Amino acid sequence: MAQIRDVSKRAGVSPATVSRAFSDPSKLSKDTLKRVLKAAEELNYKPNSLAQVFRVKRTNTVLVLVPDIANVLFARVLSGIERIAAENNYLLLVSDTKDDIALERAGLEMVETLRADGIIQLGERPLGDLHTHPEPSKVPFVHAFDTPDAVPYPTVRINNVAAADAMASYLLALGHRRIGVLAGLKDRIVTRERLRGFRQALDSFGVPFEESLVEYGPYSMAGGAQSALRLLSRNRDLTALFTMSDEIAIGAVRTAMDLGLDLPANLSITGFDNIEFGKFCTPPLTTVMQPAERIGEVAMTLMCNLLAGETTGDAQQTLATELVIRSSAKRLAQA
């Protein structure tokens, strides 16, 4: 591979000039610039980015910490991040942390040891806090998607409480009163927030909340199927299921159908997230749309600003959600 010295010799200039030809062409005379570019072209010269990066101490790379790459939602967020990253000439290092705090720390270290300029973390971190440990850590950091609440760094999230409230209110407005809750993992912040929204809706409709009507479980189809089975066999009088994710909802639909229920006639079910599949399953899922790609885009944009040294303050972005009404939830038949 040709190096800067070769080019400089061929163009009859110093290496410094060649360097400038790429980094700030305006500094060169028209003539020299042309000569240098020609020489570079002829030698097929590409600056060794390792050397560059080493000298400049900026990798133009950001590390993304994902709890589970294979998860549809995270994948979509990632896709949004990637779009903005590409636009701004950033590379993406992706690490699947499997919710493992050790791996997250390793990530932090990667930045300190200069492999990346900043970190975007997805998903709430169940254990500890990356940032309280040594000191508020000067590593550029953005937290997106299911972020914890009041944190000292930029976040981008949705208002889970309001969204859940809206969804539950819709169910209540349809006349449902006996509503089961298929919640996610009990220790998750999102779970607590969405439950809060649900109760809030109940309150405003003057319907009492019953702890026995909520069933916790993993955010997955299998989890939803199991939770639904437990909840449904315990409570025969439920007319609707408020679930905390589309996957849970789809699992619940499966269970309900296997139980011989006619959906949505016998049981209304709502989801959360609006994954693509919800539109095509049977019955098409009424749910709340969460702008996953957009969350990624905003997160990466925030990171770009951060790295550009713009003081974004503690930009806590909250993105809008939207009820998407399909046909898995129907007005309660007058008994």
Place this chain on the structure above:
Amino acid sequence: MAQIRDVSKRAGVSPATVSRAFSDPSKLSKDTLKRVLKAAEELNYKPNSLAQVFRVKRTNTVLVLVPDIANVLFARVLSGIERIAAENNYLLLVSDTKDDIALERAGLEMVETLRADGIIQLGERPLGDLHTHPEPSKVPFVHAFDTPDAVPYPTVRINNVAAADAMASYLLALGHRRIGVLAGLKDRIVTRERLRGFRQALDSFGVPFEESLVEYGPYSMAGGAQSALRLLSRNRDLTALFTMSDEIAIGAVRTAMDLGLDLPANLSITGFDNIEFGKFCTPPLTTVMQPAERIGEVAMTLMCNLLAGETTGDAQQTLATELVIRSSAKRLAQA
């Protein structure tokens, strides 16, 4: 950040000794080693990996080119790659190429400019060939998942022809004779291969192939829904639909149901890939399992070998698929 010089001074040795303390401790006397480690510990010294990488010319990073990160299958392959990468201490640069050849070239360049040690490419490349251009390119390269056929670099793939044959044979064995094909994009290699398998099955059952029974379209639920609509309204006598992906199948199911068909009584539908949803949708999807995570694992393992300088030959790995029989395809009722 403390650097090697600081540590060496504090331990009263030369920088070289500190370096060796980390890279090859056996070279040091027990005593010095202890002293150096202590000093490093006290100064919280972490080698600047940028400098390291620059010196050694090995980034321990591999670039993964993905046509679409948000796609469930690619995400799963990625997950497999990630697992093995983590085990072997590799970092992953991920780039969503959007099937754009320019971006793929950019990727190649990244390796040439040394940001990554090798490339794993996912999905078939619809245009041109990365590798014929300048010369067979000495960049470590592995192609996984929907790879083209006879290529001069390691690949890991499934046998689409055989898998499609098996799936179609199953349908034929159930008594179906009028089978529509919901194919993927016409210019895709996978599409051609799966169609070949389908025809092969037809042949062995002595059933003639009718071009008019195949409908091409995108590999998506929306695509499947549309193709199904076209195909079904054109051919009223179809008893089964052989589709080329689970997403297509799910779209087709939606259409069929909207058309008032009773599934699978009126129409059998099979998928391909075995995405998780297939198990939970209605009716649960009969499909062929494609080991996505495993493909990723094998690909990354191949890459590790390649980078370790082991001559893997032109390791063309073909992984086993498996029919997964659920209930979207049933024996044809005797008319």
Place this chain on the structure above:
DNA sequence: TAGTTCAATACAAACGGTTTCATTTCAAGC
């Protein structure tokens, strides 16, 4: 005892760019 060998360590040269600072060039102004 002198010579040889070997382990342990130090020295200094890379690695391939970027950037500071000094110098040269050259047109404009007087």
Place this chain on the structure above:
DNA sequence: GCTTGAAATGAAACCGTTTGTATTGAACTA
């Protein structure tokens, strides 16, 4: 024609490691 200042360019330091080679001294051999 001389001065002046800006624009263009070059020389050399620098970034923080790794690594080939040289050095040292102790143990071992003949």
